[in-house]
Amino acid sequence: MKKFVQTKWFTYTTYMLLVMAALLIGFVLMQNNKTLNRVITSFFEVAENRSFDYRQTLRVIHKQPLPNKDIVVLAIDDASLEMLWDKYGEWPIPRNVYADIINYIEKDKPQAIIFDLMFIKSLKATADADKALINAMNKYDNIYTSMNLDNQSAEVRHPESLPERLSVKIENKSDINISKKYGFTNCRLILNELINGKVYIGMTNVMRSGDGIIRKVAPVLEYQDKFYPYLTFLAGGNTVNKAPQNSFTIDTDNILKGKNLSIPLTKEGDAILNWYGPSGTHTNYPMYKVVNSMDGITPSAFSFKDKIVIIGTTAMSLHDTKSVPVQEGVYPGVEVHATFLNNIIDNNFIKQTSPAVNILIISAVVCIVGFIVMLSESTVFALLSTVLFGIAYLFIAYYLMEFSNLWIPLVLPVIFIVLAFALSYLAKYIIKSRDFEYQYKLATIDGLTELYNHRYFQDTLRKQIDLSKRYGQPFSLIIVDIDFFKKFNDTYGHQAGDAVLKQVAQTLKKNSRTTDYVCRYGGEEMSIILPNTTAEEVLSNANRILHAVAERTFHLNATETGHVTISVGVSTFPDNAETAQALIEYADKGLYYAKEHGRNQVGKCQE
Numbered sequence: 001m002k003k004f005v006q007t008k009w010f011t012y013t014t015y016m017l018l019v020m021a022a023l024l025i026g027f028v029l030m031q032n033n034k035t036l037n038r039v040i041t042s043f044f045e046v047a048e049n050r051s052f053d054y055r056q057t058l059r060v061i062h063k064q065p066l067p068n069k070d071i072v073v074l075a076i077d078d079a080s081l082e083m084l085w086d087k088y089g090e091w092p093i094p095r096n097v098y099a100d101i102i103n104y105i106e107k108d109k110p111q112a113i114i115f116d117l118m119f120i121k122s123l124k125a126t127a128d129a130d131k132a133l134i135n136a137m138n139k140y141d142n143i144y145t146s147m148n149l150d151n152q153s154a155e156v157r158h159p160e161s162l163p164e165r166l167s168v169k170i171e172n173k174s175d176i177n178i179s180k181k182y183g184f185t186n187c188r189l190i191l192n193e194l195i196n197g198k199v200y201i202g203m204t205n206v207m208r209s210g211d212g213i214i215r216k217v218a219p220v221l222e223y224q225d226k227f228y229p230y231l232t233f234l235a236g237g238n239t240v241n242k243a244p245q246n247s248f249t250i251d252t253d254n255i256l257k258g259k260n261l262s263i264p265l266t267k268e269g270d271a272i273l274n275w276y277g278p279s280g281t282h283t284n285y286p287m288y289k290v291v292n293s294m295d296g297i298t299p300s301a302f303s304f305k306d307k308i309v310i311i312g313t314t315a316m317s318l319h320d321t322k323s324v325p326v327q328e329g330v331y332p333g334v335e336v337h338a339t340f341l342n343n344i345i346d347n348n349f350i351k352q353t354s355p356a357v358n359i360l361i362i363s364a365v366v367c368i369v370g371f372i373v374m375l376s377e378s379t380v381f382a383l384l385s386t387v388l389f390g391i392a393y394l395f396i397a398y399y400l401m402e403f404s405n406l407w408i409p410l411v412l413p414v415i416f417i418v419l420a421f422a423l424s425y426l427a428k429y430i431i432k433s434r435d436f437e438y439q440y441k442l443a444t445i446d447g448l449t450e451l452y453n454h455r456y457f458q459d460t461l462r463k464q465i466d467l468s469k470r471y472g473q474p475f476s477l478i479i480v481d482i483d484f485f486k487k488f489n490d491t492y493g494h495q496a497g498d499a500v501l502k503q504v505a506q507t508l509k510k511n512s513r514t515t516d517y518v519c520r521y522g523g524e525e526m527s528i529i530l531p532n533t534t535a536e537e538v539l540s541n542a543n544r545i546l547h548a549v550a551e552r553t554f555h556l557n558a559t560e561t562g563h564v565t566i567s568v569g570v571s572t573f574p575d576n577a578e579t580a581q582a583l584i585e586y587a588d589k590g591l592y593y594a595k596e597h598g599r600n601q602v603g604k605c606q607e
Helices: 002-032 034-061 078-088 095-106 127-139 178-182 231-241 287-294 333-346 355-375 379-404 411-444 454-471 485-492 494-510 535-551 580-596
Strands: 071-076 112-115 143-150 169-172 186-188 200-203 220-223 226-229 247-250 255-257 262-264 283-286 308-313 321-323 330-332 475-482 517-522 525-531 566-573
Touching: 034 379, 034 411, 071 078, 071 287, 071 333, 078 287, 095 112, 095 127, 095 287, 095 308, 112 231, 127 143, 143 231, 178 220, 200 226, 200 231, 226 231, 231 308, 231 333, 283 287, 308 333, 321 333, 330 333, 355 379, 355 411, 379 411, 411 454, 454 475, 454 517, 454 525, 454 566, 454 580, 475 485, 475 494, 475 535, 475 580, 485 494, 494 517, 494 525, 494 535, 525 535, 535 566, 566 580
Parallel strands: 071 283, 071 308, 112 143, 112 308, 143 200, 169 247
Antiparallel strands: 143 186, 220 226, 247 255, 255 262, 321 330, 475 525, 475 566, 517 525
16 A cells, blocks of 8 residues: 555656646746747737637627616617718718707716717817807716827827826726836827816727737726726716716725726736627617607607717728627727626626636646546546546636636646646656566566576576577576575674675676676576677686675675685586576586585586
């Protein structure tokens, strides 16, 4: 049992070391090669983003989550654009039309009216139309409109300061550096009377991922060392708090918090959007129908009571389209705003696991696959189990996003499942090889002298006879016996005798060729098989070994030393014999001759 536990620990340690080595090599390669680092990072980022898209698409198919019914998009769609063009003879339409729309909607007491339109100074807009719009927007306390920050050169447009009322206060306790990604040096001003009026103004800057798809939106942007809210973050925060709020905190867990607001942010300061479906998922009212109802052309069929109305363009010809992760892959900008607003109101953002958690997930995956492979006797069973585990992980990743809004990594863990499976089998192969070598050593090596054992000697002797017969080459045999070994044991003890056996074995190995087979024949007898060796050569070798043993000082114990001699017998195939037994008997006769004639010599066989 103890040996079994030790083997399992060795197996698992070897496996983990292999995985760690692979990770370390990959990490070092990435760190030392900036191009490789950038390419690999980009690849995994794109692949992981795609896995997010697939999970979001499946959620939409399963109708998870459902859009908030209080959010209404008043869309300038293709039909509305054609009707408005015919009616007013131009695009953009006169701004007093928007003033009329505001007054019309406000009769139903909506929660908010949000314009995804920028009312900048325009040569086409008349002063009266601008005034009507300004008065309508500043008349109510629930109107929101858009502005943009950018990095336009100061030579083209002077960076203007914005009034304090447009900014928000951020207490940043996190490591997020907002200005790194969302810091801007210039802004595109809208009408001055709106900037200095009572209308709420939010920014509409969005940043796409590397593949051009919008998955995230920054709630807060930076300009001239101040923070400015995103349009629908501003509207959503005021809606959930039932009052304006201009002070927020980003805590150490990267959570943007307000009074009744909690938005998880990425390390770059983004909120990951939770998507609700293809374009048109939120309630859409075409603007031409609302204008017709407003003008009394058609009966009013709309109710804006307690609704949050977002006004923007959805007509393809106006080119305000964004690539998004879900079905059809394209949203008008106004529907991106609706999605962000919906996430805020329903507290429905996606939270992505941190790098530390990702490492734990990958480590757990590696360990599980390792255990599957190590404990499986069948390769097919291990492969099927690993595949099933990989599929189970895919389902876990999907359902965590569907029911918990948690984005755990998918691409790297799947890659590591494959890598762990391969490395586990490599480790298993190493362990089996090690066990085989250990078992082979037990079967062929003498435990005391570390020479080949008697069984191996007999097998090798027979094989050597077959080889010599096949290739017509001689080989020789030396048999060695330690002189007076029994008396030595009786005098100094068996531990000293074992020490002598070991040291004699070392001397034989040291004075033999690497192609020779040095074996323990039995008791104090040892043997050497010398391939491709003649009778004259074996006598020379035997005498060299004899003198090496006689001249060596043997350590008997910690304090005593002594000298030992050996008696030696030799035989050569095919000169002296042609069978294994006959070769041994011939060498034995020489050994006995040496014993009977004074020992410490190479004996001659007397026929």
